[in-house]
Amino acid sequence: MSAPVERTPLGHRDPIVVGDEARLAEHAPAGLLILRCEPEAAAEPFRLATGVDLPRAVGTTGIGDDLEALWLGPDEWVLITAAEPTRLRERLRAGLAEQHYQLVDVSDAYAGIEIGGRHARNLLAKLVTIDLHPRAFAAGTAVATMLAKSSIWLWLTAEDPVFRLFVRRSHADHVWCLLSDAGREWGLPPAIPIGRVPLQVP
C-alpha cells in the first residue's frame, strides 16, 4: 500500500504574479473551524478562551494571535488559524463547556485563495456583486457572499490590497480559473480548468 499523499486543494496551480498589477496564489491555512452559538452568552467565555472578541455585525472580524474570527451570520463564525487546529479546538471545548454551541472542523472542506496587486479590487468586482470600494470595504472587512455561482467568504486582510477568499474545495479550481480569466486585461493568463471544459465567464 502506498503512503497517503498530502495535497492542498489548489496544489496543482502555481502562483500567478504580474508585477504589482495582480497576483493570485493558494492560501491554505492549517485550520478552519465553524462555530455556532448564542453570542449573548458565549462571547465572554469565547474571549476568555481565545483572547479574541467575537465579531457581532456583518462585515466585521476579530483578530488575535494566530486566530481570526470572521462573522458569517448572527450565530455563526469561521475561525481561521495557521497552526494545526487541535489545540484551539480543545481550548474552545473547555471554554465553552457550559454553553449551547457547535464546533465543526472544516479545515479540509475549504480552499483558500489570496488575491493581491493594485487591480485586485477591480478584478474581484467583475465576479462579486458587493461594493468593494474602499469606503464600503476597508481592510479588516469580511463577508459571506457569492462569486459567480459559488458561495464564498471574502476577507480584505490588508489595504495593499490583499484579499483572502475561501470556497468549498470542489469549487476551488473553477473559482481559480474565473479569477485568472477576470485578470486577463492586466496580464493574467487564460486558465484551463482541470476538466478542460471552456469557461463561461458571467
Next chain:
Amino acid sequence: MFRITCPYCGPREPTEFTNGGEAHISRPQHPEQLSDAEWAEFVFMRSNTKGVFAERWCHSGGCRKWFNALRDTATDEILAVYRVGEDRPWTDRA
C-alpha cells in the same frame, strides 16, 4: 437595480436569496387529527395576493438565515423586512 435587504447583512443581489413562499402559516399542532381537506388546506392553499404580501426569504448565499419580507406582488417593491418571530409590520398600503 433590484436589491433585497437582509435584516442581518444589509442590501444584496437577489441571486443571493431563495424565496420560501407565504409567511405566517403555522404547521398544525396535531396533523394526525386533521381531515384530508384540512391537511390540503395547510399544504396547498395560499392567499395569492395582488398587492402587499408577507413572504419568507432565505439569505442562502450569505448568512443563510430565514427572514420575512413584505413585497408588493404587483410591483416587486419590498416594503419591509423583519426577523422570524417579529410581528408583521403594517404599511399605509396594507
